[in-house]
Amino acid sequence: MSVWKNLGEHEVYSNPWLRINLADVELPDGRHLDHYLMRLRPVALATVVNERDEVLLLWRHRFITDTWGWELAAGVVEAGESLEAAAAREMLEETGWRPGPLQHLLTVEPSNGLTDALHHVYWSTSAEYVGHPEDDFESERREWVSLARVLELVAKGEVRSANAVAALLLLHHMRLG
Structure with missing residues (x-):
């Protein structure tokens, strides 16, 4: 070995x-x-898939790579905060939607040859709109996107972050086969 x-x-x-x-x-x-x-530090992400098989995504610019793409709400887990609580907090702050009960979807290591980063992805089948997102500066817009479009969006490079690609492909498979 x-x-x-x-x-x-x-x-x-x-x-x-x-x-x-x-x-x-x-x-x-x-x-x-x-x-x-x-x-x-660990990162927690969250999204919702509604009854129409639409997933809540953020369209945002990343200045480091100077690229635009669809992403999930995400952020660093604060000291003493559970992964699930961090995922719910980030989703509310970045989208204005409070997720229903969250389920763990997957954990990925986006760049394990360089970092020990763990990204923990959660999802829910329900959410309540609370109001305009507190952290609206983090994205240009927030939209419900059909899971049926996920394969096309990934292929076109409109979903660029590894954590979002993995999560969306798995959700597509789970919900649409």
């Missing part, structure tokens, strides 16, 4: 959002290499 071993790491930089560490890694053949990695 070929296993890379982390023999230890030290912090190079940190802030409230992330830590950048340098690890001493032993390769299976005994060689060593320095490997930079990011340690990140």
Whole structure:
């Protein structure tokens, strides 16, 4: 079994959002290499699929990649907050919809060769519109999008984030087969 071993790491930089560490890694053949990695807080995401098989999405711009795409409401889990509570909070803040009972859909590692980030995706079959989103600056618009369009949107590159692609493809499969 070929296993890379982390023999230890030290912090190079940190802030409230992330830590950048340098690890001493032993390769299976005994060689060593320095490997930079990011340690990140967990992220929770949430969406709703309604009775018409429409999913609640956000259309937003990401300045880092200068791209637009459909995403799920998402954010960092605060200290002492459960994953499910964080997912519900983010959905309400970013969409104005309070989800009904949430179910865990999946957990993904979007870039496990560089970070230890875990993205925990939740979904519900009901939601209550509470009002205009508190964090409306996070997206240009929020829309109910037909799950039947998911494959087309992913293929066209309109869903760009790995967590949203994985979640939407799984929801499409679960609801539409």
